[in-house]
Amino acid sequence: MPELPEVETVRRQLAKVVCGNKITNIIVKLPRLVGGDSNALKKLIGAKFTRIDRIGKLLIFYTSVTDTYLLVHLKMTGQLIFVSGTKFSGGGHTLSEGDLMLPNKHSHIIIEMTNGVLYFNDQRTFGYMKLVNGKELKEIKLNYGIEPLTPTFTWKNFQNIFMGRKTTIKALLLNQKLVSGLGNIYVDEICFLSGVMPDRKVEEITLIEMKKLFKNTEKVMKTAIENKGTTFYSFTNADGEKGNHKDSLYVFGREGEKCFKCKQEIKKIRTAGRGTHFCSKCQV
């Protein structure tokens, strides 16, 4: 489940290897992932990526084609893996890390470049690649809320998103229109570190708890990026490697195990339609 730290990890790695190099061919094996038209990305052939941006969990590739941006969303099981050097010959690649073979049955889009090959793999095919113009990009950006680790993520802005809400803290933090980039794993972690039960109503959260949630959101994002993300199911970074943050998780995926802080058993419930992990002693 790529969330902000995972997508940021991919962004940083890809920016170093794809920017400035020419795209020589694009193979779309599953047209549904590019909006149904297998020729949808064709105008990028012969062009270059110039810069990679990110908003929340969405990657934005700037291109050398006028007013053209490539959006990539990994959704739940998407991977972007770049193999440098060897020219794609149809025979594919084997990465030493984890015996990863490329392409494989989940490689739905293959972008060949002068210096390597970019594979878009997606086991569950929820992800997409899509070209948009500047106007469309602007409209899309309007749908995203304040983003951790950017200047928009201020204590004042954070307090404002709580105003008049009737929902739970978990649903609020998952709402991309309010806070961009958080997903199921990190929301559970942020609530644990803040001592707040995820199913608490927003209007009952105290100012002190709110401040903890604010600080821990930044802390969790920063630490997870330093660890190059969490691999729970299928996430790999642009080198095909797993993230290192799984061992740093306090509650997510630890139901039945002991809380690292108090030894109480970690429980799992359903909140905001999502599997939700917590410690009933550390969180109120």
Next chain:
DNA sequence: GGCGTTGTTGGGGA
């Protein structure tokens, strides 16, 4: 073979 899994969308209800 049915269920659980999650990010996002949009339909319906309040």
Next chain:
DNA sequence: TTCCCCAACAACGC
């Protein structure tokens, strides 16, 4: 109008 909840999507593992 705006907010909130939840089904639906898709495919895989258990």
